[in-house]
Amino acid sequence: MSAKRIVVVGGGWGGVAAAAAARKAGAEVTLLERADMLLGTGLVGGIFRNNGRFTAAEEMACLGCGDMFEVMDLCSRHRNIEFPGHKHSSLYDVYEIEPSVKSRLLDMGIDVRITSSVRSVEKRDGRLASVHTSNGQTVEGDAFVDATGTSASPANCVKYGNGCAMCILRCHSFSPRVSITTLAGVEEWDAVKADGSAGAMSGSCKLFKESLSKEIASALERDGVAVIPIPEELRTGSDKLSAKACQQYATSAFSENIVLLDTGPAKLMTPYYQLEALRQITGFERARYEDPIAGGLGNSMRYFRFANCSNTTQAEGETTNIFCAGEKLGAMVGHTEAIVTGSLAGHNATRHAAGMPLLTLPDSLAVGDFVNHVIGEMKHPERRGTKYTFSGSVYFDRMKHLGLYTTDTGEIEERVRASGLSGVMKKTFS
Numbered sequence: 001m002s003a004k005r006i007v008v009v010g011g012g013w014g015g016v017a018a019a020a021a022a023r024k025a026g027a028e029v030t031l032l033e034r035a036d037m038l039l040g041t042g043l044v045g046g047i048f049r050n051n052g053r054f055t056a057a058e059e060m061a062c063l064g065c066g067d068m069f070e071v072m073d074l075c076s077r078h079r080n081i082e083f084p085g086h087k088h089s090s091l092y093d094v095y096e097i098e099p100s101v102k103s104r105l106l107d108m109g110i111d112v113r114i115t116s117s118v119r120s121v122e123k124r125d126g127r128l129a130s131v132h133t134s135n136g137q138t139v140e141g142d143a144f145v146d147a148t149g150t151s152a153s154p155a156n157c158v159k160y161g162n163g164c165a166m167c168i169l170r171c172h173s174f175s176p177r178v179s180i181t182t183l184a185g186v187e188e189w190d191a192v193k194a195d196g197s198a199g200a201m202s203g204s205c206k207l208f209k210e211s212l213s214k215e216i217a218s219a220l221e222r223d224g225v226a227v228i229p230i231p232e233e234l235r236t237g238s239d240k241l242s243a244k245a246c247q248q249y250a251t252s253a254f255s256e257n258i259v260l261l262d263t264g265p266a267k268l269m270t271p272y273y274q275l276e277a278l279r280q281i282t283g284f285e286r287a288r289y290e291d292p293i294a295g296g297l298g299n300s301m302r303y304f305r306f307a308n309c310s311n312t313t314q315a316e317g318e319t320t321n322i323f324c325a326g327e328k329l330g331a332m333v334g335h336t337e338a339i340v341t342g343s344l345a346g347h348n349a350t351r352h353a354a355g356m357p358l359l360t361l362p363d364s365l366a367v368g369d370f371v372n373h374v375i376g377e378m379k380h381p382e383r384r385g386t387k388y389t390f391s392g393s394v395y396f397d398r399m400k401h402l403g404l405y406t407t408d409t410g411e412i413e414e415r416v417r418a419s420g421l422s423g424v425m426k427k428t429f430s
């Protein structure tokens with residue numbers, strides 16, 4: 001049997017995990033990324049293993065798909081730290097992570113193509129046959145993974161946010177997101193908040209550590225976290241909290257304090273903070289934004305155009321050979337969440353291409369309950385405004401309630417063994 005060809009479009013955490021999983025399942029894999037670096041919003045993230053994300057990462061390793069977490073662990077600046085509401089967190093170094101992920105994918109034999117923005121698709125006999133990039137490439141595949149995310153659209157940042165804040169996605173340089181599901185005619189939805197407005201604003205910025213006082217910078221490097229109370233007259237209220245994509249950080253601890261995390265730069269845990277006001281706080285007199293460059297005004301807007309999919313990640317509709325990963329699959333927040341769904345999408349795209357039944361993760365696993373539950377929620381328009389993450393808010397509550405949250409690695413191993421799925425994602429199909 002000749003190897004099946006899987007094409008992954010979008011090289012964020014969802015896409016790189018999908019590419020790795022498809023390659024493990026025996027496929028020939030091409031990964032197409034619009035910008036000049038992989039990892040998308042993961043280039044400015046860094047937090048993982050916090051709260052229920054620990055359980056999810058360990059379950060994925062037991063399922064045979066822990067590769068991306070291994071790279072994250074190797075790139076960690078801090079491990080097992082606490083910040084308000086979050087336990088046993090690790091922070092990867094945002095400067096180390098992208099080259100490390102890229103070389104891991106190349107070592108696996110994945111054809112990684114940067115500055116390759118997909119602009120159109122071709123269907124044949126009701127299936128997606130190929131995608132075309134803006135620089136003239138045509139890439140054919142047996143199955144495709146759409147991992148293009150839900151952001152990278154300046155028009156949305158202008159219409160629903162505070163304008164383009166010049167974030168890491170660099171839409172004006174590398175062109176905005178184009179989704180495969182849009183081009184293929186799959187049904188898509190936006191996250192709509194309770195006030196009727198669409199999308200959500202990204203929840204953190206990066207400050208140059210060199211622009212902070214020596215005391216703050218060295219405390220941050222030593223402990224990984226610094227919590228600095230904001231004088232009452234400079235507090236910005238709860239309006240920003242309700243607009244945040246990251247509802248796990250929408251608590252008063254984040255509006256009453258400046259919470260900084262050391263991910264290389266200083267990660268400022270708020271969507272934006274007016275620069276003049278920030279500079280009035282002791283230690284921040286010279287503060288400057290690294291990302292978004294206009295972080296004093298706003299941040300990127302996300303959660304537009306996620307696709308109608310089944311819990312195998314397969315897009316619903318006539319074109320059956322499209323699978324979705326990461327935010328494209330639904331209102332899920334986080335690197336861990338994107339890696340879980342991306343791994344399932346890459347694995348199932350390969351199964352589909354090889355004519356094998358698709359894998360559904362069981363509810364007895366946190367990763368299975370997460371995918372099955374969130375996909376179910378997405379079918380209800382009024383629930384699409386909620387964001388789902390293992391690390392907090394409504395899904396972490398559910399995880400604890402169902403007894404799925406644990407940091408006991410022996411228990412996690414036993415749970416996966418009992419599901420009969422240990423190492424399932426190492427099995428080859430093509």
Ligand SMILES: Cc1cc2nc3c(=O)[nH]c(=O)nc-3n(C[C@H](O)[C@H](O)[C@H](O)COP(=O)(O)OP(=O)(O)OC[C@H]3O[C@@H](n4cnc5c(N)ncnc54)[C@H](O)[C@@H]3O)c2cc1C
Nearest residue numbers: 010012013014034040041045046047118149326327334335
């Ligand atoms: C500022 C910020 C900080 C964050 N911090 C954290 C954190 O600390 N921890 C955490 O767990 N989560 C964090 N998140 C959330 C997390 O980064 C995302 O939820 C997750 O990584 C999404 O991954 P994704 O692959 O679905 O999408 P994205 O990261 O958006 O990746 C999509 C990729 O597709 C590419 N693309 C789009 N269209 C095309 C096309 N037509 N052709 C080719 N490529 C295309 C894009 O360039 C991009 O690289 C953060 C998000 C932001 C914005």
